[in-house]
Amino acid sequence: MHRLMSARGCRAMMAGGALAASLLLAACGGGGSAGSGKGPDLGSGPAKAGTVKAGALKGTTLTFVSYGGIYQDGQTKAAITPFANESGAKILQDGPTDNAKVKAQVTAGNVTWDVIDTTNIFAAQQCGKLFLPLDTSIVDTSKIPDGHMTDKCSIPAMSYGMILVYNTKKYGANPPASWADFFDTQKFPGKRGLEGSAGEIDPGILEGALLADGVAPDSMYPIDVNRALKKLSTIRKDLVFWSTGAQSQQFLESGQVDMELLWSGRAYSAVKNGAPYKPIWDQWMPEADAIAVPKGAKNPKAAFALLNYYLGADQQAKLTELTSYSPVNVDAKPTLDDLAKSFLTTTPERQKDMFKVDNTWWANNHDAMVTAYTNWLNG
């Protein structure tokens, strides 16, 4: 169905290409069409996720920036190339995302990145500073799953989580089942993997420590960082730190750790490759990348049109099939095997189990947490 439609859209675009271009020229030369001001004519009526007016962006060039690898390839195949084909826009690719470069471009007034995949915390932190508020007349956010919008400037790029996994061979019939068990080295001896690279802290590490220490989920924020780090210190000699996703996966595949807190996509890849680990879904920590448009982008409307297209159900289903991240459109129906399905984070069951991370609090306190965690790591 989807393929058929996009093929038709493609032909329509080719047929209407010349027409659209002349319309565009007329719109630009006419000195301000009614309502939308300057910029491309994206059609009338409310925006619908996953669509773009055929040929509307002929002659426009956008640069899409993401983190490279399988992820950016998947985004390109699922959404970027189809968008280029339908809208007529030319899309350049760059990466990996570097927040310092975003700041440099915006402050110098020379913005060459138009659509940026970054962390949801950074997007929320810089909303209105480095990033433009979403134009909701162009971006349809109605199909995004609950709890995935972190701020007014970005859309989620996909969904995943920080999850605990344990070695099924090591713990056998009586496996760990909670955050408390992760911190109980008496009952569950063994090495534990944890994210720990200079300057990085994902939401979830401190929350997990506090949950294990008996803090009730609804009185988690503001986080008592000293108490969390003190709890982490109790298992310090059993901790092994990973600094890249690849490393966290390698820890599992080489059996270097018996339990690990890592990104769900990496856990899935390790298990798919035969590593004997199983996730603990109770109070897992949801995370997401975000996609935003920087201030000073040459053609923000065209950029928002790409965001809107990216959120389509078919695009999200395809992205999930290609990357193992979970879709951020409630109507997305990816075709997956059972193992991949079991690692999806947006199913109703997972939504029920997850711990509700307060991303707004994190956006306001991220820098202090990074400093505290980095100092603890070096201590």
Add this chain to the structure above:
Amino acid sequence: MAVVEALTQATSPGVPAGRRAAPSERWGRLALLAPSIVLLLGVFLVPLGIMLWRAFTDPHPGLDNLTWYVGDRVQRQVLFRTFTTAFKVTVVCLLLGYPYAYAMVAAGPKLRAALTLLVLVPFWTSLMVRSFAWVILLQDRGPVQHLLTALGLGHPQLIRTNLGVIIGMSQILLPFLVMPLYAVMSTIDRRLILASSSLGAHPLTSFVRVWLPLSLPGVGAGSLMVFISSLGFYVTPALLGSPRDSLISQQLYTQVNVLLQWGRGGAMGAVLLVVTFAILAVLMLSIRQSARRHTKASEATSIEATSIEATSIEGAAR
């Protein structure tokens, strides 16, 4: 081999000290240097200036960034660790590189070609690839640990320790020490050794009083290259070390790329630069002093050696 030749030329003293070039010759040399001077100005000195400017103005004018850096206990620890790590790496490289360079000089042409290739092939391999190779070698239950266990040395932790970082960095930086050392050693007149032994010197005495002083310029140039390169290493410590013993480059990354605190990053860079210059100045002064003492104390052979030593170490420092 062409690389070796080039390095030899670069590190051996070309123009004898004391000879002054004619004015036209001087202008000619300046013209030859102009492209590199312009390049250095544009892509090194100007950004360096901007960085220093930021250190004292971003976000507010004043010494905030500097007082933060000097006042932060963890940052001071990391700075100290960076210098001690660089020092240890230099010592390891020297211990491995000196005999190796000597073997290269002493070997016949075929063996020398093989030895040179052994140094250069890793040198031409990507730093990233070599660091990852070390990850595999040093990891828990990896080949190196297995070997040590088989030798009855237990299960020493190698990866994610400062030791692992030093092992990896030493291997990566070894060519920077071997090549200048080889270049200098290959210019030493080996008949001097014969002369000293014919005058009754024990081989050890010949080495300590003749060979070692003559090879010191190479030791100086190579050690400085290794030491200074070590200070800025990012990838290898990030992969082989643990965040517990991070080096200054990782902390700089945090400030600049994660926290977007460019002023603080500038202050860290400035302190690193000043401390490095201070260490180099002390080193050069002490070398010059000992050279002077040496010149006064000893006769004939060592005079030329020490003057070469002083000039080439100064050259490398610049």
